[in-house]
Amino acid sequence: MSDIIITCAVTGSIHTPSMSPHLPVSAEEITEQAVGAAEAGASILHLHARDPDTGRPSAEVDHFMAFLPRIHQRCDAVLNLSTGGSAIMSLDQRLAAPLRAEPEMASLNMGSMNFALYPAAERITEWKHDWEKPFLEDSDDLVFKNTPRDIARILSELGQERGARFEFECYDLSHLYMLKHFVDRGLVRAPLFIQFVFGVLGGMGADPENLTHMIRIADKLFGKDYMFSVLAAGRHQMPLITMAAAMGGHVRVGLEDSLTIARGQLARSNAEQVVKIRGIVEALGRTVASPAKARDMLGLKG
Numbered sequence: 515m516s517d518i519i520i521t522c523a524v525t526g527s528i529h530t531p532s533m534s535p536h537l538p539v540s541a542e543e544i545t546e547q548a549v550g551a552a553e554a555g556a557s558i559l560h561l562h563a564r565d566p567d568t569g570r571p572s573a574e575v576d577h578f579m580a581f582l583p584r585i586h587q588r589c590d591a592v593l594n595l596s597t598g599g600s601a602i603m604s605l606d607q608r609l610a611a612p613l614r615a616e617p618e619m620a621s622l623n624m625g626s627m628n629f630a631l632y633p634a635a636e637r638i639t640e641w642k643h644d645w646e647k648p649f650l651e652d653s654d655d656l657v658f659k660n661t662p663r664d665i666a667r668i669l670s671e672l673g674q675e676r677g678a679r680f681e682f683e684c685y686d687l688s689h690l691y692m693l694k695h696f697v698d699r700g701l702v703r704a705p706l707f708i709q710f711v712f713g714v715l716g717g718m719g720a721d722p723e724n725l726t727h728m729i730r731i732a733d734k735l736f737g738k739d740y741m742f743s744v745l746a747a748g749r750h751q752m753p754l755i756t757m758a759a760a761m762g763g764h765v766r767v768g769l770e771d772s773l774t775i776a777r778g779q780l781a782r783s784n785a786e787q788v789v790k791i792r793g794i795v796e797a798l799g800r801t802v803a804s805p806a807k808a809r810d811m812l813g814l815k816g
């Protein structure tokens with residue numbers, strides 16, 4: 515089996531400060547946790563920004579620029595900027611920082627969908643900030659908009675014009691067919707790095723049968739032109755990504771996807787999750803890819 519790429523999604527836009535004191539929100543915290551994750555073995559860092567005062571997900575270019583150069587200076591990991599942002603941001607907002615930073619890699623969500631966050635709020639009784647509860651509850655009535663026109667714009671402006679390559683986020687079977695459409699249009703070229711996303715309320719559930727079926731259909735659509743990685747939300751994270759690693763895929767961890775390190779136990783850092791999955795994949799006989807190896811495998815501009 516080929517080397518395994520560990521991606522770490524450091525903070526995201528789903529979890530809120532009241533859910534864990536370890537969720538990084540300031541530029542210093544995001545930098546320290548990103549560098550810690552890279553030192554532990556993550557070769558890709560998937561990054562969102564937050565308002566440092568409130569921890570609220572942010573699309574401000576300045577909030578991104580407060581940590582991107584610092585992370586770049588301190589480690590060699592591939593910096594992968596989110597173009598998903600959060601469901602309440604417009605596409606212009608979501609693209610502002612990636613267009614400015616011109617990263618080697620960016621996420622690209624392959625379809626519009628519901629993206630309900632409110633279940634994550636169910637156990638929280640005390641809120642640190644006023645924005646958190648309404649932000650989570652409003653997700654009950656939001657559409658995470660990624661139309662074919664949106665996708666084409668991201669592929670063209672970030673991919674064709676600025677040389678970025680993509681983490682294609684597929685939350686459902688239909689998203690694989692959308693990706694195939696863009697391959698056929700000539701807007702996407704191999705090798706494809708497809709992130710199968712499990713356990714988001716609005717996307718496919720974290721059932722092992724869904725993973726085997728996604729692989730079966732991706733094999734049919736893309737043959738040898740793709741590699742897959744898996745992320746799974748919350749308590750499904752480690753079981754599903756372990757299955758992915760055993761099947762020759764790549765893995766994503768990070769506090770964006772799960773705040774815990776074991777059932778009922780908060781992870782103290784992103785690095786802690788990287789260390790855990792690294793031990794698992796090495797026990798399975800996989801070799802963890804360095805950033806240089808990951809760049810080579812993914813065909814990045816470097």
Ligand code: KMH
Nearest residue numbers: 596597598599621622711
């Ligand atoms: N939050 C994850 C389920 C993005 O940033 O573009 C998917 C994600 C999307 O990481």
Ligand code: ZN
Nearest residue numbers: 526596598770
């Ligand atoms: Zn993300």
